[in-house]
Amino acid sequence: MRVIWCGFALGVIALQRQVALPGRGAWVGLVLAILLAAGWALWALGATAPADESRVSGFLGERRWRTASGWAAVWLAAGCAGFGYAAWRAELRLAQVLPAAWQTRDLYVTGYIASLPSYGANGASFLFRVESWEANKEAHKATTRLPQLIQLSWVAREAPLPPLVPGARWRLALRLKRAHGNGNFGLRDMEAALLARGVRATGYVSDLEHAVRLHVDASGIGVRIELARAALRARIDAVLGDAPHRGIVIALATGAQDAVSDADWRLMRNTGTSHLVAISGLHLAFVAGLAGWGAGALWRRARWRGIEAPLFVPAQKVAVAGALLAAGIYAALAGFNVPVQRALWMLAVAALALFAGREVARSHVLAWALGLVLLRDPWAVTAAGFWLSFCAVGAILFAASGVPRLHRDAPQPLSADDADPMRDRAEPTAEPTARDGWLRRLAAMAFPPGGWREGMRRIASRLGDSARVQWAVTLALAPLTACWFAQIPLIGPFANAFAIPWVSMLVTPLVIGSAALPAPIDAFALRAAHTCLDGLAEALGALEGLPWAVLRLPQPGGWPLACAAVGVAWCLAPRGWPLRWLAPFTWLPLLVPAPTGPPPGAFRLTALDIGQGTSVLIETARHRLLFDAGPGPESTQAGERIVVPYLQAHGIGRLDALMISHDDSDHSGGAQAVLDAVEVREFVAGILPAHPLWASARAKGAQTVQCAAGQRWRWDGVDFEVLWPDPGPLAGKPNAHCCVLRVTTAVSAARETQAGPVSALIAADIEAGVERTLVARDPVRLRAQVLVVPHHGSRTSSTEPFLDSVWPLVAIFQVGYLNRFHHPYPGVYARYAARHIVLARSDADGAARVEAKPGALTVERFRDTQRRYWMDPPTQD
Missing domain, CATH: 2.40.50 (OB fold (Dihydrolipoamide Acetyltransferase, E2P))
Structure with missing residues (x-):
């Protein structure tokens, strides 16, 4: 089953990377491939040994080849089945269309x-x-x-x-x-x-x-579950009110994470403990274990007509059934996310094996959980929780496979007394039995038969096992954390060493207990849980302040991830694996990435897709400038949701300049989020002196400058020039004093390559009046091959004289999908199209990336190069 479900999962993953769903011809090929692979597998794996003993040795070699090819055919058939199943589910879902x-x-x-x-x-x-x-x-x-x-x-x-x-x-x-x-x-x-x-x-x-x-x-059952979640959340809100960690309590009780504060999220991300907020397999295992223990304990003491209940049904099976029931209820309350599904299916498979009286390997249990999760939701592979959950459990199982359990005490020969079968019956045992009182059992646990040294040895063994598991999980998830979150919390193992027991043994039981307790007793449990979270936050805050707490990395590609995955398997391999000391070197492509900036004399311009607003990143060989930061909390929070994650995903932890063109919220709203998350050396803006962003930038250590025409500088052979507004006090409405920036590849580099320079003009929200002034002042200076369209293509901008002066080859519209301003205006858009300009609009094409160097210009649109089958068809220029 491991081969089948792993092949099925690879087929599902392959479908989610497709540009389009398979057509009729592809479906025919898929069915033929499944039939041929299944037929080959049946033939290859069904061979029997020959009756002639002289042919046995030759048969063994052939048998090995046929077995390998047979399992490869099984894997291929399962992969094709997974691909077809995911495609069928996608067709059903995509058939629902809003006209x-x-x-x-x-x-x-x-x-x-x-x-x-x-x-x-x-x-x-x-x-x-x-x-x-x-x-x-x-x-x-x-x-x-x-x-x-x-x-x-x-x-x-x-x-x-x-x-x-x-x-x-x-x-x-x-x-x-x-x-x-x-x-x-x-x-x-x-x-x-x-x-x-x-x-x-x-x-x-x-x-x-x-x-x-x-x-x-x-x-319906779904509505009843949601009503129970809503009632539980209302009880928590009534008790905790505006408590700072109320959102974590709600997340642990109901799985809803919308109430978790930004401060709590930042603290847990930087310490690698954010998995504790999401209801995961750890919490479900705790609930299942507690319920199973209680069900088993009650069943062992139950009697019916003087006959003990375990004589009818073994207490172990009752305990497993109780654990499975409690886990299912808790999973429903948690919203049935992927980590919870994985833990629930693993528990269900293990329970069925126990009821059937069969022993199943842990790897088979994990494989069954993988298949059941993907059968329910083929799109689970597009979420980080899927990879983090399954890889964590897989790492634990892989690391534990090389640690055999051995008894330290050597076996002693039996004496005559030891061989006497009546001796054990005559002398009482030192081990506590189920009939002993709880005080005696507790004393036996504290003072084991081997004395305090034996007790310390057991404690050390348990701590060693916990450390080994934590090491395996941390090592295995580090590449995935870098891929999904562009960082590796180095403090994570130390933070989790006490955060996991603290949350598992104190916070989670109190939160779960409050759900079962009646009012007003539940209030005491909720307040106690919040008090425990206060202590945890203080401890994590102390760790977060360490200078080496978080290692931020650019989002790795496929090759660095593959090398790191090999290194993980190499490090966690069983003892005796050859050349394990070489494993850390496989991490070098991930930890020491190659420079991703453009070569000297060239620049890269990326117009982000942030909805209705502007945010443009300009990169040279060693410098970065962000022009505007998109909307903030008053709107779509694109600065925090998109701009900051984009900078972090590309390894940009420092901006040499943050330029805010003017005080419209769709341009300046996200600036505070950028200042909080990224080091900014220089803050340049066209906003009034009383604007709070000035004070915030100075508090972050940035040098502040008001943008004005005539400002020039050069980075790595690339020239930057501000064309507007004029120096002096800002007057008029914000659109009248927007910062206008022109970026040009160096003229000297262009002469050396015998190619003309390439320029880009970022016009912010200037309108017709400013355009006329710039054209009258110096039309030659406006010449640019790339134009970030002024005012999102509004009818008040992009006049004919302005376009004649700029004469762009590429025009980028940063607009929101079906925005309420109806940008871009159809007449303005037609004005650009009539000039045969290459057009990119964020609502249809996503982000646009321009690579500019002397004599060369390339344009990449997100929905062209990263297209998936669920996206609408691309626009036609």
Whole structure:
């Protein structure tokens, strides 16, 4: 089964990397491949030994070859089956489509709230199960299946939010759009996450006055689970209120992580303990173990008509059944995430093996869990939790496979007294039995028969086993942590050494116990859990302050990850494995990555896909400049969600300059998040002197400069020049004094290569008046091959004289998907297209990356090079 499920998993992974789903011809080839591989496997693995003994030796060699080829055929058939199964599930899910015409008008739907609402500063978001669509019949015929599950936001404007209870039926007026995510190089595509949840449309409640709560609520097991989660969360909110670590308690009780504060997330990420917040296999194992122990203890003491209950059913089976039942209930309350699924399926497989009286290897249990997780959710492989959970357990099993258990005491020969079968019956044993009192058993545990030395040896052995497991998990997950989070918390093993027991033995039991205790007793357990979290936060904060606590790395490619994976297996191999001292050298491509910047004299411009807003990263050989930081907390929080993770994923821990063009929130809102996360040497801005960003930048140690025309500098053979605004006090509305930046490859390098220089112009939100001034002042200086379109393509900008002066070859529109400003304006977009300019727009193409060097210019669009089957077709220039 290990070969089958591993091959199945590889097929599922391969499907999630495809640009398009298989067509009819591919399906025929897939079925033929499965049949041929299965037939070969049956023939190769079903051979029998010849009757003639003289041919046995030759048969053994042939048998080895046939066995190897047979298992390879099994693996191939399982891989093709996994690929086909994932493709079939994807076709079913993608068949639910919101008509394009429905994205621009109000829609009236009837359905019920299908999930625990997630509350934020401006409202709440939740999943909504649609029962009926109220739309015209012609539009309804435009698609075969409409989305059944949508993700909604309910923004509290003037009136407070109504009670949003799972299962409550509503008739709502909505503004919807197809499931769409920002596309940026090196960051996770949110469209995959929406697809995995079955969400095929997102939107918001557009008409709050006509939202009608219907009388009959929905029912079903899913609704009951969500109601239980909501009730548990309400109890926690009522007890803890605004306590700083309330979000962690809610996460441990219900699996909802929206209430975890940014400070707690940052602390746990930097100390490698963020896995403790997510309900994982560790928590589920604790609940299952506690429930199993209790069920077994009660069953051993139960009697029926004077006959002990274990005589009917063994207590071990009752304990396993109780553990499985408790684990299932807790997994449902936790939202059934991937780590919880993995632990639950492993427990279920082990329980079935016990009930059937069969012994199953731990690797087979893990393989069954892998297959069952992917059968339920083929898109689980696109989430970090899948890889971290399965790799952690796999590392533990692999490391434990090379540590055999041996008895230290050598066997002694039997004497005559030892051989006497009546001797053991005559003398009482020193080991406590089940009939002994609890005080005697406790004393036997504290003072074992071998004396205190034997007790210390056992304690040291347990500590050694724990350290070995922690070492294996830390080593195995380090490459994955670098891949998914662009960092390796070096302090993680030390932090987890006390954080895991602290949370497992104190916090988790108190949180789980509070769910079972009645009011007001549950309040004492919740407050005690929060007090324990206070102590944990103080300890982790002390570790986080160490200068070597976190190693930040650029997101590695496939080759460094493969080398690191070989090194992990090499280090964790059983004792006696040859040349283990060479294993650390395989980590060098990961820990010492090659420089990724452009060569001297060239620059790289990346216009991020942040929705409606601007954020452009300019890189030279050894310097980095970020122009604007996108929206902040008042809007989509793109600065924190996209800009900062993008910088960290590409190994940019320091910005030589952060330039904020003006004070519009879609340009400056994310600047504070950048200042908090990344070292900024120079802060250049076109904002008023009283703006709080100036003080914040100085507090972070950055040099502050107001941008003004005439400022020039050179980095690595690349010239930078500010063209606007004029020096002096800023006047007028923010768009009138935007910073305008021109970047040019060095003229000297262009002369050496006999090629002309390449320039890029970033025009922020300037409008027609500023454009006319710049054209009248010096039209030659505006000449640029790359133009980040002014004001997102608004009708107030991109005048004909300005475009004639710039005459770009590439134009980049940074706009939000179906934004409320209707950017870019169709007439302006047509103006660019009429000039046969290569166009890139973030709403359709994702992020755009331009590599510029003298005489050469290349453009890469995210949805062209990183396309997956769930994305909409690309735009045509």
